[in-house]
Structures are given as structure tokens and as C-alpha cells.
Amino acid sequence: MRINCNAKINLGLFITEKRPDGFHNLESIFLPIPWFDVIQIEPSDKITFSSSGILIDGDHSNNLCMQAYQLLAKEFILPPVSIHLEKNIPIGAGLGGGSSNAAFVLKGLNEMFQLNLSIERLESLASELGSDCPFFIQNRAAFVTGRGEKLNSDLPLELNCYCLVVNPGVHISTKEAFSNVSPKPAKTDLFHLANIPKKDWQELVYNDFETSVLPNHKELQQLRKDLLDLKPFYVSMSGSGSTFFALFEEKPTGYDFFSFANKCFKLNVNQKEKKR
Numbered sequence: 290m291r292i293n294c295n296a297k298i299n300l301g302l303f304i305t306e307k308r309p310d311g312f313h314n315l316e317s318i319f320l321p322i323p324w325f326d327v328i329q330i331e332p333s334d335k336i337t338f339s340s341s342g343i344l345i346d347g348d349h350s351n352n353l354c355m356q357a358y359q360l361l362a363k364e365f366i367l368p369p370v371s372i373h374l375e376k377n378i379p380i381g382a383g384l385g386g387g388s389s390n391a392a393f394v395l396k397g398l399n400e401m402f403q404l405n406l407s408i409e410r411l412e413s414l415a416s417e418l419g420s421d422c423p424f425f426i427q428n429r430a431a432f433v434t435g436r437g438e439k440l441n442s443d444l445p446l447e448l449n450c451y452c453l454v455v456n457p458g459v460h461i462s463t464k465e466a467f468s469n470v471s472p473k474p475a476k477t478d479l480f481h482l483a484n485i486p487k488k489d490w491q492e493l494v495y496n497d498f499e500t501s502v503l504p505n506h507k508e509l510q511q512l513r514k515d516l517l518d519l520k521p522f523y524v525s526m527s528g529s530g531s532t533f534f535a536l537f538e539e540k541p542t543g544y545d546f547f548s549f550a551n552k553c554f555k556l557n558v559n560q561k562e563k564k565r
Contacts, residue, residue: 290331290401294393296324296384297424298454298527298534301482301494303475304467312420312436313467316475318444318482319385319424319433322454323554326378326390328354330397333371342376353391356418361398368402379550381460383498383528385425391418392425412440421528430558432480445483448558451537453521453544455551457512459531461502466529469501487536490523502530509533519544 300318307313326342338355345352354372361367372394378386392415399406406414408426415422420437432444477485477493485493503509509526512533516524521535535541541553 290329290397292328292330292393292397294326294328294378294386294389294425295321295428296378296386296389297321297421298384298452298532299496300525301477301479302496302498302528303477303479304470304472304497305475306472308436313470313472314435315433315437316479317433317437318430318446318479319421319440320430320556320558321425321428322384322452322552322556324378324384324454324552326386327375328390328393328397329371329373329375330394330401331371331373333369336369337371338374339371340374340376342374343378343380345374345376345380353387353418353422354394357391357394358398360414360417361395361404365402365404367398370398370401379456379458379532381462382456382532383461383526383530384454384456384532385421385528388419388421389425391415392422392428396426412438430560441480442560444480444560446558446560447483448536448556450522450556451540451553452534452556453516453519453537453541453551453553454527454532454534455512455516455544455547455549456532457508457549459506459508461530463529465505466498466501469504470497487522494523494525496526496528498529499526502526506531515547 302317305314411426412423416438423438431440431442516535521537523536
């Protein structure tokens with residue numbers, strides 16, 4: 290079984306509260322984007338994990354793909370499989386690559402072994418693996434709250450634009466991202482973002498992690514400036530960084546000077562409002 294696992298970007302990210310369990314509550318919009326890892330799952334004599342592409346540090350036996358298999362193996366008698374991850378989504382980049390891998394392994398194993406798990410059950414399992422993991426189960430634009438596991442896919446957002454995503458190769462740890470964050474109520478109601486003119490997004494829709502991360506990284510400050518110079522209607526860092534993205538009404542030109550990983554694609558979001 291071959292599975293394409295996409296990344297995500299955050300359209301706005303407000304850190305609203307520190308919780309008693311040590312996590313933080315947030316409000317954000319998650320959007321899936323076409324930047325893919327590839328996972329291959331095959332029957333095997335024993336459970337194994339391997340990877341290629343971008344180097345993954347740490348113990349492979351503790352990779353989120355393996356954790357996803359082991360989580361399901363607690364409830365079901367699963368035959369052993371080999372899992373190979375072709376890593377293309379930058380790591381520590383705010384794109385949710387690891388979370389996507391875990392979620393898609395859950396979905397792949399559910400299909401492969403006909404476990405008949407519901408969407409709700411898959412999301413619940415995914416939440417045990419990481420805060421962003423549940424999003425990738427349905428994998429559609431969502432208003433996200435809690436620590437990232439509470440999803441509302443009924444937000445009335447319509448977006449038809451071009452998106453330029455640029456990763457400068459800087460790894461931002463979770464500890465660094467949260468080091469100077471001061472939780473406070475969200476400045477903007479992201480669920481009703483469609484009611485805010487796009488010309489006002491830059492002022493009203495921001496990522497709280499930029500306040501914490503940018504002062505320590507001049508290259509990220511420069512990247513943000515370079516993107517703003519291309520005259521998009523919106524520029525932001527995604528997640529805890531270091532990836533930035535820019536939104537344009539027309540297909541951008543003149544961005545080929547970026548020497549690091551970048552992708553430009555058409556972004557289409559069309560979701561009608563339902564009862565929240």
C-alpha cells in the first residue's frame with residue numbers, strides 16, 4: 290500500500306491559555322497543502338521501519354509511524370508489516386509532517402486490515418499520538434481549538450488564491466517556539482474569517498509564535514520581508530515555524546531567488562457555513 294501524506298499550514302494561530310496539564314489551548318485554521326511524504330506499507334515477517342529522503346534523527350523504533358502501528362496493535366491482532374517513509378516534508382518546520390505520517394498510517398492500517406474504525410474513533414486514536422494528528426484523518430480545512438485536537442470543518446471559509454510556501458531549512462523546537470509566548474484571548478474570530486476583508490488579514494490574522502521565534506532568527510525576519518516584497522495579500526509563519534507562506538490573488542513571479550525549499554500552488558477552499 291502506497292500512501293501520499295500531505296502537509297498543512299496554519300492560517301492564523303492564537304495561543305489563548307496555558308492548561309493545567311502543561312499543554313496550551315490555541316485557536317487556528319488548518320489548511321491541507323500539496324507537499325507530500327510517501328509511506329509504503331507491506332506485509333512482512335516482522336514489524337520494521339525504514340526511511341529515505343530527509344534524514345530523520347532519533348530512534349526509528351520510536352517514530353510516529355511505528356507508534357501508530359503499536360497503538361492499533363493494543364486493540365487488534367495485527368500481522369507484522371514493513372513501513373517505509375520517503376521523507377520530503379521538512380522537519381521542525383510547522384508543516385505537521387510527522388503528525389500527517391502518523392494519521393495516514395492509522396488510516397492505511399484501518400483499510401489494509403479492514404478494521405472498520407469510524408472517523409471519530411480514528412480521530413480519538415490520532416489524538417493519543419499528537420495534537421495535530423486528528424486533523425489529518427479527515428484532512429480538510431478546519432477551525433482548530435483545544436491543544437489542536439478539537440476540529441470544526443464547518444467554518445464558512447472560501448478562498449481561491451495562489452499560495453507560495455517557503456522553508457528556509459531552520460529547525461524550530463517546540464521548547465523554543467513556546468519560550469516567549471504569552472497566552473491571551475484571540476484577537477480575531479478565525480471561525481468567521483470570511484467576514485474580514487483580505488486587505489485586513491495582515492493586521493488582524495497573525496501567528497503568536499512569530500513573536501517568540503523571529504527575534505532569534507534574522508534569516509526568518511529576512512524571509513518574511515522578502516515575501517512581503519512580492520506584494521501578496523497575506524504573509525505568515527506556519528505553526529511553530531520555520532516555514533513561511535504567502536497568499537496571492539494572481540500567480541506570483543520573481544520568487545525564484547529563494548535558494549531553499551519552496552512550492553507554489555493553487556489553493557482552493559470552499560466550505561459553506563453550518564451550525565457551529
